[in-house]
Amino acid sequence: MLSLFFAVAERDLQLAWRRRSDIVNTMVFFVLIVSLFPLGIGADKALLQTIAPGIIWVAALLSSMLAAPRLFAGDYADGTLEQMLLSAEPLVVIVSAKILAHFLISGLPLVCISPLLALQFDLPLDAIAILVLSLLLGTPALSLTGAIGAALTLGVRGSAVLLSLLVLPLTIPVLIFGSGVFLAHSAGLDTTAYWYVLAGMLAALAVLAPVASSYSLRIMLD
Known part of the structure; x- marks a missing residue:
C-alpha cells in the first residue's frame, strides 16, 4: 500500500512538473489578488494589518479552487482514471496520493510565498509566523475538500463553476478559523482553541475526503 501511495504521488508530481505553467498560473493568481488590495486601499498601516489575514486566506481559497478541477481531469481525459478504477489496488490509496500531490503542487507553494506577500501589509514577524502556520494547516484541508468537488463534477459541463458552488460553502469553517487564529x-x-479546531478539521477531512472522493469517482464513471 505504501509503495503504491508513493508511486502515484511521484507520478503526479512528475506530470505536474511537465506542465509547470499550471503551477505558475496558480501562484500568479494568488500573488495578484493579495497585491492588488494594498494598492487599492492605500498605506493605512492599521487597516492593512487588520485585513491582511482575511485577504490572504481568501486568495488562498480562490487559488485552491482554481487548481482543484485539474486533480482528476488529466487522468479522466486520457483514460488513466478508468484503469485505476478497474485495477485491484484500493482506490482510496490512489486518491489519497493524488490529493497529497495536488497539495504539494498547488497548496504548499502558496504557503511558502505567503510570508513575502504578508510584508506588503507591514505585519510583524510573529504575526507572519502565525499566518504561515495557519495556512500550513488550512491549505491541505482546502485540497481535501476540493477533491470531493472535483470528483463530483468530473466530466460535467461547466464543472469549474459548479465545483466552486459545491465546495465554497464547505470551506467557510476553514476560512473562519484560519483567519480567526491570526485575529485572536x-x-x-488565547489561540489554542483555534489551532485545535483547524487540526481537527484537517484530521477529519484526511479520513473522510479520500473515501468520499473515491465513491464519487465510481458513481460519476459508472
Whole structure:
C-alpha cells in the first residue's frame, strides 16, 4: 500500500512538473489578488494589518479552487482514471496520493510565498509566523475538500463553476478559523482553541475526503 501511495504521488508530481505553467498560473493568481488590495486601499498601516489575514486566506481559497478541477481531469481525459478504477489496488490509496500531490503542487507553494506577500501589509514577524502556520494547516484541508468537488463534477459541463458552488460553502469553517487564529493572536487572546479546531478539521477531512472522493469517482464513471 505504501509503495503504491508513493508511486502515484511521484507520478503526479512528475506530470505536474511537465506542465509547470499550471503551477505558475496558480501562484500568479494568488500573488495578484493579495497585491492588488494594498494598492487599492492605500498605506493605512492599521487597516492593512487588520485585513491582511482575511485577504490572504481568501486568495488562498480562490487559488485552491482554481487548481482543484485539474486533480482528476488529466487522468479522466486520457483514460488513466478508468484503469485505476478497474485495477485491484484500493482506490482510496490512489486518491489519497493524488490529493497529497495536488497539495504539494498547488497548496504548499502558496504557503511558502505567503510570508513575502504578508510584508506588503507591514505585519510583524510573529504575526507572519502565525499566518504561515495557519495556512500550513488550512491549505491541505482546502485540497481535501476540493477533491470531493472535483470528483463530483468530473466530466460535467461547466464543472469549474459548479465545483466552486459545491465546495465554497464547505470551506467557510476553514476560512473562519484560519483567519480567526491570526485575529485572536493580534488581540492578545488565547489561540489554542483555534489551532485545535483547524487540526481537527484537517484530521477529519484526511479520513473522510479520500473515501468520499473515491465513491464519487465510481458513481460519476459508472
